[in-house]
Amino acid sequence: MRRRLGATRGVKTVVIVDYGLGNLASVASAVAHLGHEPMVTAEPDAVARAERVILPGVGAFGDGMARLRQRGLIAALERVAIERGRPLLGICLGGQLLATESEEFGHHEGLGWLPARVVRLTPNDPTMRVPHVGWNEVRQVAPCPLFEGIADGALFYHMHGYRLEAAEDSIVVGETDYGGGFPSVVRRCNLYATQFHPEKSQRAGLALLANFLERA
Amino acid sequence: MLRRRVITVLAFHDGVLTRTKAFEPDTRYTHNLVDLWSIDEIVALDVTRPGSGERGNFLAVVRALAARCFVPLAAGGGVRSMSDAETLLGAGADKVVVNTAALDRPSFIGELARAYGAQAVVVAIDARRAGEGYEVCAAFASRPTGWYPEAWAARAQAEGAGEILITSVERDGSLAGYDLELCRRVADAVSVPVLIAGGAGNWQHFVEGITKGGADAVCTANVYHFTEASIQSAKAHLARAGIAVRA
Numbered sequence: 001m002r003r004r005l006g007a008t009r010g011v012k013t014v015v016i017v018d019y020g021l022g023n024l025a026s027v028a029s030a031v032a033h034l035g036h037e038p039m040v041t042a043e044p045d046a047v048a049r050a051e052r053v054i055l056p057g058v059g060a061f062g063d064g065m066a067r068l069r070q071r072g073l074i075a076a077l078e079r080v081a082i083e084r085g086r087p088l089l090g091i092c093l094g095g096q097l098l099a100t101e102s103e104e105f106g107h108h109e110g111l112g113w114l115p116a117r118v119v120r121l122t123p124n125d126p127t128m129r130v131p132h133v134g135w136n137e138v139r140q141v142a143p144c145p146l147f148e149g150i151a152d153g154a155l156f157y158h159m160h161g162y163r164l165e166a167a168e169d170s171i172v173v174g175e176t177d178y179g180g181g182f183p184s185v186v187r188r189c190n191l192y193a194t195q196f197h198p199e200k201s202q203r204a205g206l207a208l209l210a211n212f213l214e215r216a
Numbered sequence: 217m218l219r220r221r222v223i224t225v226l227a228f229h230d231g232v233l234t235r236t237k238a239f240e241p242d243t244r245y246t247h248n249l250v251d252l253w254s255i256d257e258i259v260a261l262d263v264t265r266p267g268s269g270e271r272g273n274f275l276a277v278v279r280a281l282a283a284r285c286f287v288p289l290a291a292g293g294g295v296r297s298m299s300d301a302e303t304l305l306g307a308g309a310d311k312v313v314v315n316t317a318a319l320d321r322p323s324f325i326g327e328l329a330r331a332y333g334a335q336a337v338v339v340a341i342d343a344r345r346a347g348e349g350y351e352v353c354a355a356f357a358s359r360p361t362g363w364y365p366e367a368w369a370a371r372a373q374a375e376g377a378g379e380i381l382i383t384s385v386e387r388d389g390s391l392a393g394y395d396l397e398l399c400r401r402v403a404d405a406v407s408v409p410v411l412i413a414g415g416a417g418n419w420q421h422f423v424e425g426i427t428k429g430g431a432d433a434v435c436t437a438n439v440y441h442f443t444e445a446s447i448q449s450a451k452a453h454l455a456r457a458g459i460a461v462r463a
Contacts, residue, residue, distance in 0.1 A: 029284075059333040135218070178218060206286060
């Protein structure tokens with residue numbers, strides 16, 4: 001009933017996938033702040049039926065995949081994002097999980113929906129600290145609906161020790177430089193991933209999330 | 217370029233915002249404390265002594281901050297178990313700050329890092345001057361541990377810490393400036409980001425924390441309790457000194 005009422009007002013229900021990792025509360029707060037209805041759930045059916053999905057997450061890659069598997073969420077995500085083609089935004093680890101594989105704490109297979117792998121962040125200047133923590137510029141290297149109204153070079157909050165390495169340049173739409181550039185916004189069709197945390201990046205981050213909710 | 221962070225530390229006693237001097241709480245409050253759009257990050261610490269307040273009051277504060285401030289939030293104070301950490305992260309914190317429990321059992325750091333990722337684990341180190349060097353203290357700086365801060369920081373990193381928050385006990389609340397030598401020793405001993413706290417009284421202290429102390433982020437709490445100065449003016453000062461900050 002709530003959902004129908006929401007739908008008549010043009011408010012979209014946004015499913016935030018709860019797989020036991022990551023700061024779901026902040027993502028939900030940001031979505032609510034933008035006037036949409038966040039639904040935080042671990043229920044595979046609710047995920048499969050969603051109109052829009054956010055896959056957040058901080059933590060280790062192997063643990064993340066194991067949790068998705070244990071909760072029966074892999075098939076649900078495949079249903080909503082691949083079969084139904086609904087927009088999906090992976091944030092930080094959530095975005096990395098869309099890649100084919102990761103070398104974090106051993107070798108792990110990912111969802112395999114983005115032609116990319118996850119490798120350790122190794123700045124070319126050995127004095128640069130890892131993890132990469134803080135506000136850094138995101139260079140918009142290709143057009144993307146997520147960038148609408150956001151200045152090229154806007155600052156976003158990064159917090160990670162691993163990064164995506166794209167096998168196809170065409171999926172990279174945003175790059176961050178930290179002792180060498182790495183993909184920080186990736187898009188393939190309806191699938192989006194950010195390495196940084198838009199929900200922690202104040203105005204620019206909220207604008208990016210709003211773009212995902214309204215333009216993706 | 218990665219920006220140097222200006223971090224606001226908020227200390228809470230039983231859910232009430234508090235300033236501290238040499239680690240003793242002194243409850244007051246101030247205007248200009250939270251300059252919402254200029255803050256880079258918030259560290260919220262529960263400084264309630266065991267038995268003198270309700271844990272729930274601090275959790276309510278963490279929840280409220282997480283719901284309203286769209287910046288990273290680290291929370292700690294009294295984190296002794298995985299379930300303490302889970303409670304804070306569940307309330308909306310992005311990182312947990314651990315101190316005494318890690319000194320008592322260093323493997324706790326690794327357990328947290330494996331569960332939440334190293335980037336979510338901040339190891340706070342409180343140190344006092346001792347002879348030619350420094351000594352780490354635990355339990356609200358009441359218990360000497362025998363650790364050199366630089367050695368403990370390196371061990372904490374090896375266990376899985378994602379960031380180190382180094383605080384000088386003597387400088388806490390003094391407004392006399394950070395202990396730069398202490399920070400430099402720690403910054404040289406680790407490759408993870410180092411946050412300096414304790415003693416900032418003016419904006420030049422921020423500059424020194426970065427240029428001389430080697431800190432990646434400068435933390436301050438008490439300065440906002442005494443001055444009308446804002447984070448924006450602090451950042452303008454840092455920018456004039458040639459340090460990359462977020463406007």
